[in-house]
Amino acid sequence: MKNENEKVFLFYKRLISLYPQTFTERFGESMEQTFNDVCNERNGEISLGLMVSIFAETSVGIMRENLHEFKRANQMDYWINTIGLAAIFSGLFSAAFFWIGTFYLDNPEVRTGNASVIDVVRNGFLMALFLTPIVSGLRSRESTATKDWLVPLGAATLFSMMLIAPFAWMEWSNNPLTQTGESQFPYPLFLALLLLPILVFLGTTPILRTLITGKSLMAYPFSLLLRVGFLSVLAMDWAFLIKKHIPMFLGRVSGL
Amino acid sequence: MFEKDQKQSLTPAVFHILLALSVEELHGYRIMKQVEVDSSRKVKMGAGTLYGSLKRMLDAKLVEECDKRVDPELGDERRIYYKITGLGKKALSAELERYRSIVNLAQELKLLPKTFSYEK
Numbered sequence: 001m002k003n004e005n006e007k008v009f010l011f012y013k014r015l016i017s018l019y020p021q022t023f024t025e026r027f028g029e030s031m032e033q034t035f036n037d038v039c040n041e042r043n044g045e046i047s048l049g050l051m052v053s054i055f056a057e058t059s060v061g062i063m064r065e066n067l068h069e070f071k072r073a074n075q076m077d078y079w080i081n082t083i084g085l086a087a088i089f090s091g092l093f094s095a096a097f098f099w100i101g102t103f104y105l106d107n108p109e110v111r112t113g114n115a116s117v118i119d120v121v122r123n124g125f126l127m128a129l130f131l132t133p134i135v136s137g138l139r140s141r142e143s144t145a146t147k148d149w150l151v152p153l154g155a156a157t158l159f160s161m162m163l164i165a166p167f168a169w170m171e172w173s174n175n176p177l178t179q180t181g182e183s184q185f186p187y188p189l190f191l192a193l194l195l196l197p198i199l200v201f202l203g204t205t206p207i208l209r210t211l212i213t214g215k216s217l218m219a220y221p222f223s224l225l226l227r228v229g230f231l232s233v234l235a236m237d238w239a240f241l242i243k244k245h246i247p248m249f250l251g252r253v254s255g256l
Numbered sequence: 257m258f259e260k261d262q263k264q265s266l267t268p269a270v271f272h273i274l275l276a277l278s279v280e281e282l283h284g285y286r287i288m289k290q291v292e293v294d295s296s297r298k299v300k301m302g303a304g305t306l307y308g309s310l311k312r313m314l315d316a317k318l319v320e321e322c323d324k325r326v327d328p329e330l331g332d333e334r335r336i337y338y339k340i341t342g343l344g345k346k347a348l349s350a351e352l353e354r355y356r357s358i359v360n361l362a363q364e365l366k367l368l369p370k371t372f373s374y375e376k
Contacts, residue, residue, distance in 0.1 A: 038285070038303075
């Protein structure tokens with residue numbers, strides 16, 4: 001029973017650490033004492049119902065305080081501006097590709113007007129999703145010298161190239177259609193495979209910098225959650241692309 | 257947020273915390289218990305609500321922290337005590353006055369029986 005209570009107390013302590021750092025530093029100890037007092041008034045027997053109600057109420061408090069801290073620290077403005085900038089960049093890229101497709105490439109869908117606006121908007125949205133972590137990473141370096149972000153960009157590119165090199169080699173050596181010249185080397189695919197890890201690497205850089213400087217990652221949990229969410233989507237997209245094209249890399253091309 | 261406009265009513269949690277502290281300085285757990293007693297167990301406050309409210313009340317200077325001391329009934333751990341400030345007393349009085357006006361209006365509208373002994 002004593003072990004069970006200790007586990008519950010440890011879990012509660014970990015739960016409290018999800019509050020904003022300033023809140024935990026100020027009230028963490030008091031909250032632990034209060035939790036102990038509530039448990040002790042029941043002679044140390046913590047019922048399931050009590051546990052659930054305490055944890056639920058604390059979780060609501062965590063969300064409320066983090067949202068309050070998020071707004072207070074202008075994190076809301078930071079992310080609105082970051083996503084807005086990413087949306088502007090992606091809109092410009094989409095417009096550029098659309099214009100190139102209309103006037104320089106023989107794209108019958110664009111020429112005949114069959115390319116739907118919804119597809120353009122969706123692609124712009126997806127591009128904004130990809131660009132947001134890199135814009136956020138760049139904005140967090142606003143006050144540093146250019147060389148301070150060229151180095152991570154170079155490292156990210158090198159890392160990404162090493163990551164996709166085996167698949168490029170497999171595609172080149174195993175795909176008979178590529179070898180005979182019947183189909184082109186899938187440059188757009190490998191460009192996507194190259195860019196996604198670069199974006200993940202650059203999006204992760206602020207997190208790594210926070211850890212290296214010894215600061216707490218939980219100082220801004222909502223920002224961390226958003227950043228991790230975006231990076232997870234990018235990583236899963238990369239993994240999905242690899243999985244989808246593995247048969248092609250292994251030379252199992254349809255029709256052969 | 258509170259001192260800016262005293263016409264703004266207090267949340268139930270803040271009101272009960274101020275009421276509890278109006279009598280004596282208390283630490284977190286005692287505030288929770290006093291609120292339960294004052295509200296006849298109708299208001300039950302968890303630690304999340306309590307300390308979230310205390311943070312906002314400290315920022316608004318309705319309450320302040322006192323020195324850490326031991327509560328003999330709860331062991332020898334030192335605890336932070338809180339006390340109501342002058343601004344907190346004003347906010348509490350304003351809120352009680354608001355409640356009195358509402359009760360008087362309800363009595364005039366014959367929605368409530370007369371309850372105060374000095375009333376005819």
